[in-house]
Amino acid sequence: MEQNPLDPLERFKAISPAEYKAEREGAAKPPAPDLDLGKENAAVETPKTRTPEEEQKLQSQRGGYTSDISRRGEMEKEGKEWRVTDKGFETLVPKAKEEMERDLASRKTEEVVEAEAGKEVLDEELKNAYFEWQDLERKAKKSFADQHDSLWDAALAAKEKYHQLLIEKSGVTEKGKPFYLPEEMAPEGGPQKYNLERLEKVVAMELDLQKEYEKRASTESKEAPGIFKKLWHNYSKIPKSTRIALGVGIATGAFIFTGGAAGLWAVGAYGGAKLARSLVGGFVAGWAYKGLDKFVAPFVDRAAKKNIEKIKQEQAEILNDIRISGVQKELLFAKENMIREYARIARQKQRINIEKALIAGALGVGASFLAEPTYEYLSEKFSGGGAVSPESFGRGVPPAGSEVAGVPPIAGKTAEALADKYSKTISQGGNLWKATRGIAERMGMSNPDFNDAWRDSYVYIPEKEGVFHISEVDLVHPGAKVIYDPDSKIFMVEGERMGTARDLYDALVREGKPIPHRLEEMFGQKPSVVGAAEIPVETSPVRPFDQLPVEAPESPKAPTFTELEAGYPGADAEKFISERLASINVDSDYYEQIKNSKVKDLLKIRKGTFWDLFQHLNDETAGRVDIYSEWKLASLVKAELKNLLPFVEDKTIDEALKIAAQNRNLIK
C-alpha cells in the first residue's frame, strides 16, 4: 500500500514512543512533526496568562477547552496547530497501532476468503479449457471462409473438452444423474432441491468464468481498458426489476429483441429505454416466473381474450421494438390472476375426481375445505362423505346430493325431509360447529341438550364400512345444509346417512351388514368385520388436517404381485410390471416419466402436513403431475414390496419393481 507521509496513523506506525519523544526533545528548534495537519514548521507560541474573560471566551471558542491543552492532556496547542503530547503519544499511539493491525488483518482475511472462494468455483484447468474454447469460438466467428471450417472444428473440440472436464470436476456420472422431481412431489426437500442447487452452481460458475474471461479481454484491450467497466456501470444502473425482466424475457423466449432493443442491450443501457420503464420493468417481471407453465395451456377463453385485446391495445405504442409471437403474445398480456382463473376452471373440469380421490383417500377421513375459500370449487360436487374410497373416484364420483350407489338409508332418515326451521346453511368461512351452534341458539336449545345432540350424531360411511362421529369427518362445505332432527335429537347433514349410534347399529343388524368395531364395543355384539382405521374421537370439530395420517395402505382390488405370479411363472419382469401397473390404472407414459425417481422419494408423497397435500393440488400441478398415479404407485410399493423395502429404498421405482418381479417369493 502506498504510504501517505502526512497520514498520522502511518506516522504512528513507523515510529516508537521513545523515538518520538527524542525527536521532540532533541529538536530545540524543531518543530516536531505535526501529526494532525502535517505542517512541519508550525511556530511555537509561548503560553501567556489570560484574564477570566479571555478564558471564558477561549472556552467557548474551543468547545470546552480552557487552555492550550486538552482535558485529558493528550493534545496541546503549539502555535496555531494542535499536536499530540507525550501523554497522548503513550495513550493514543498504541490504540492507533492496534486499530491498524486489526484493519490490516481483516483486509488480509477478506482477500484470502475471496481467493479461496474463487478457487473453489474456478478450477484453473477448467478455466483454461473454458478460455481456450471461447478464444477459438471468437476466432471462428470472425474468420473468413478459407479457415472457417477448421476453426469451428477446433472450437467444437475445445467445447467438448471443456464439457468433459466439467463433468469430471463435478463428479457427475451419466449413471448417477438424478431424476428431476418437481418440488411439490418432494415437499421435504429431495431431488428437486438437489437439481436446483446444482443448476445454481452451473449458473454461478458460468458467470464467474465469464467475468474472468472478460477480465482477460479487458487487459488485452490496450486502447480502451476501461470500456468494459463503463458498460457494466451502465448495466448496473438498470433497475433490478428490469434486469430480472430481461432475464425472464430471454430465458422464456417471451419476447425477442430487435431494432433498438438489441442495440440498447449492446450498450448496457437498456434501463434507459421507455420500453423498459413501461413494460419490461414491472409487468413481465411480476408475472412471468409465477406462471410459466401456463404458456401453452389452452386456458384462455373468450372472456380472457377480450381483456387481453384491451390491454394489448393500451400497450401497443410501446411495443415497436419487441416482436412477440403466437400464444405467448396473448399470454404476455394476460394478467396472472386471469390465467390462474382459467387454469382453475380447466383443472376443475379435468381433474376434480382425481383430486377428490386423493384428498379423501390420503387423509383417510375425508375432506372439506371449510376454512379454505381458495379451494371452494371442490365443494361444488363434494358430497359423497368424507371417507370415500379412492377407487370409487377413479371411476366417477356421485353427483352432489345423490346417495351412494347400493347403500340404503340405514337409520331410516335423511335430512332433506326435515323442516327448514331447524336447519342452517354453512356460509363461506363457516363450519359445522358454528352451524350447529347457530341452530341451537335459534331453537333456544340448552347447552346440555346441545351437548347430547352433538354427542349422539353419527354418520355411516359405506365405503369405509364404518361409523364415525360427526366431528370426525368433514362432511360439509360452504353451501351445505346442517339440520337438527328433533325426533332422534341429533344433527344431520343433508345427503348423508346419519343417526344415533344405536339407530345405526340396529339398522346394520337388521340388514345383516357387518358391524363396525366401534358399534360393537358400544352395544356388545361381536364384530363381524373390523371397520376402517380407528380415529380418535374428538369432542369438538377440530379439522383433521394438521398432520396427514400415515394410514395403512389401501387394499387394492387389483391383483397383487403374488396373485399375478401364478400367471407369470417365468422371469418376464417387463410384462409382469406392465400388467401390474395397468391393474392399478397407472398410465404407462406417465410411468416412463417417473420410473427413474427413487423409491424413497416416492414414499415421501404420503408423509408431511396437509399443506404438502395442498400444494399438490394447487395450480402449479395442473396437467403436469398425475398425483393419483403417484399415490397409487406409492401405495403399491408400501403394501406389496414391504419385505423388500430396506433393499429397494435407494433404488429407482423401476429397479425396485424389477427386483420385486424377479424375487416374487420374497414379496407379499
Added chain:
Amino acid sequence: MNKAVQDYLSKNIIAELGLENVPPKRMEEILLAFGEIIQGRINIRVLDELSETDKDEFDKLLGSETKPETLDAFLKSKIPDLDNLVGQVIADTKQELVEKAKILGA
C-alpha cells in the same frame, strides 16, 4: 437470422430445465445471473467487432452523458448486423446453459 437461432431465441428454457416452480426469490437470482452472463457475452462480442479506433470513440461516448439511443445509433453504424449478433449471442448462451445443465444432470 437463421432458423436454429430463432428457435433457441423463442425457446422457454425455464420450462425445459423444469424450473417453473422454483421459489421466486431463487428464480430472481438465477434470472439476474442469466442476464449478467448474456450482458457479459454481448460486451465481448460487440467489442470484438469494433476496430481499435471505433473502440476509442465508443469509450469516449460511454464516458460522457451520451443518451442510450445515441450509443445505439453509433453501434449500428459500425456493426450493421448488430441485431443478428445480439440474437446469436443470446441463442448461443441459452443453448449452452441448457447443455451444461443437462450434462450435469441439473
